[in-house]
Amino acid sequence: MRDRFNRVIYVGKARDLRKRVSSYFLPSKMAQADLKTRAMLDATWDFETHTVRSEAESVLLEGKLIKEYRPRYNVSFRDDKRFLLVGVDLSEEWPRFRLARFKKDDGSRYFGPYAHAGALRQTLNFMRKKFGLLTFGRGAPTERELKSSTYQVPVRLSEISAAEYRERVAQACEFLEGKSREMIAALEEQMQKAAEKMEFEKAAELRDMIEDLRDTTKPTRRFTRGSLPSTIDPIADVRELADALRLPHLPRIMECFDISNISATHVVASMVCFRDGVPDKDNYRRYRVRTVEGQDDFASMAEVVRRRYSRILLEARETNQDRAEFSQEETVEGLQRLEKQTLNAQLPTSNAQLEARKFPAPVRLPDLIIVDGGKGQLSAACGELQRLGLHELSIIGLAKEREEIYRPSRALSLRLPMDSGALRLLQRIRDEAHRFANAYHQLLMKKRVEESILDDCPGVSQHRKNLLLRRFGSVNRLRKASVEEIAATEGIGRKLAEEVHRFLQRH
Structure with a gap:
């Protein structure tokens, strides 16, 4: 809704x-x-x-x-x-299947996410009994796990080699991928036999297990930003936006800027890029505003636009140093020419070039710039573009309160119908820029919260800082504590306690 x-x-x-x-x-x-x-x-x-x-x-x-x-x-x-995942590190000699909520870049193989946590846990129990797998802990199996069959490992691992165990792991991976028809069929046969023998409790347990296995191993799509099932046609929205704004050509590449200044401590900005109506996350950028004191959206927008496009001009100059000093072209025309030259240079002319593929990134200006805000933000951005010689670039401002579109040298704003595909596209870009800026702002605030005056105390590592804060709750309480109370903390000796006490009394 x-x-x-x-x-x-x-x-x-x-x-x-x-x-x-x-x-x-x-x-x-x-x-x-x-x-x-x-x-x-x-x-x-x-x-x-x-x-x-x-x-x-x-x-x-x-x-x-x-x-x-x-x-x-x-x-x-x-x-x-987040929803549960199942991860297995195949580089280990005895891989274990573990539950996780985040997919880390640690070389492990992950399955999921899974919507039903209970069904997933029952599936892991079944896999442990069926394949004899390790599903908890880390590293090589313990002596108990090797020599005896337990609830954790229902077979004696000492009776098999690591290579044989890895074959079982590969079978379990195929099972999680959905290749489970034969095993489920065998369980259904067991359920039927139990029902025929009037063993209804056992049949009910097998029925529930079959349902859990089907829920877990049934293929499901992973939904990411920009991949939702939808009737939206991004290219059609791009064409509609070009018509609504009367642009000279389709805005295939659009860049949107947003400022996040929830607090004056950290003023940050984001730039998101949409290509053919969908997010191009490889070209997202985030900024910490450096030259503006306090909360000044106009000055912050000017700084970020200046930094973004002066960087592009610098890259263009470095790409074609020989002709940069003597070109009489307009800045935009020169960059468009350099873009074509760079793209042509990327065409391989030999097998060696084809294999290496080490080409410079193309110099590319956006077809449309969008700033989150009204006339003030738009005017600040336009002023920086004019100083850089990029006054020919198409730029608009999108004010959130009434979804009004402001354009340079136009006194009146443009309001598109709320069901317009062009407006929906602008809203998607603006909301994505807002999300990206807020995420960066929250990241910086989290880092600031994690900072402490103890970071400057000699001899206090991150681990010892965590121990002290966990015991006393805050730096203020730690400052009021005696040397004996500080030394009573696990991992803090008498000498370090005296050093911490002296440091806090001076600061």
Whole structure:
């Protein structure tokens, strides 16, 4: 659900969407609705739907959208907890299958995410019994795991070699990939035999296990930003935007700037790039504003635009140093020529070049620049572009309050219909820039919170700092503690305690 400013205010899922949505507007339901539901219905302006293939996919997509947009009327999935993954490090001699919530770049192989945690844990239990796998801990198996069969390892690993164990790991990986038909068929046969023998409890357990295995091993799509199932046609939206703004050519490459100054401590900015209507994350950039004191959106926007495009001009000069000093072309025309030259230079002329593929990145200016804000932000950005000789670049400002579009040398703003594909495209770009800037701002704030005056204390490492703060709770409490109390902390000796006490009394 979206409000009249096209902001996402609620995300939900349903097997029968028509029935689910219409139930909100029945008079009997409206009379019984709580204040939150009534407020949500009053604010609802539009609906957007996505069709998925299974219930598991719907849960994954719902959680992803809620974490991304943080709708004000959703309660579930708003924390930072993620869906479970299964990871296995195949470089280990005795690989173990472990649960994880983040996919790390550690060389491990990951499966998932999985929507149903309970079904996943039951599947791991089945794999442990079926394949004799290690699913907890780290490193080589313990002496107990090698010599005896336990709940953790139902077979004696000492009876098999590491190579044989790795073959079992490979079979388990194939099982998690969905190649489980034969095993599920065998369990179904066991369930039928148990039912025929009137062993209904055993048959019920096997039935539940089969359902868990199917939920876990059923192929599901991974939803990432820009890959959602949708009826949006990015190229059509780009064409509509070009017509609405009367641009000389399609804005295939668009760059959008946003300033995040939630606090005066860290003023940051973001630049996101969309190519053919979809995010081009390789060309995202983030900035810490250096020359502006306090919260000044106009000056901050000017600094970021100046830094971005002066860098492009510098790269262009370095790419073609011989002709840069004597060219009589306009700046934009010169950069367009250099772009064509760079692209032509990337065409391989020999097998050696084809194999090396070490070509310089093409020098490319955007077809359209978007700044988050109104006339003030737009004027600041235009002033910097003129100083750099890039006044021919197309640029607009998008004011969020009424979704007004401001253009240079135009007194009146442009307002597109709320259901316009062109406006939806601009909103997607603006919201992505806002998200990227806020994420960087939160990262810097988190680092600042983790900083402490103890970082400057001689002899106090990060580990010892954590021990002290965990014991005393804060630096102020630590400052009031005696040397004996500090020395009582595990890992802190008497000499270091005296040093910490003297340091805190001086600071």
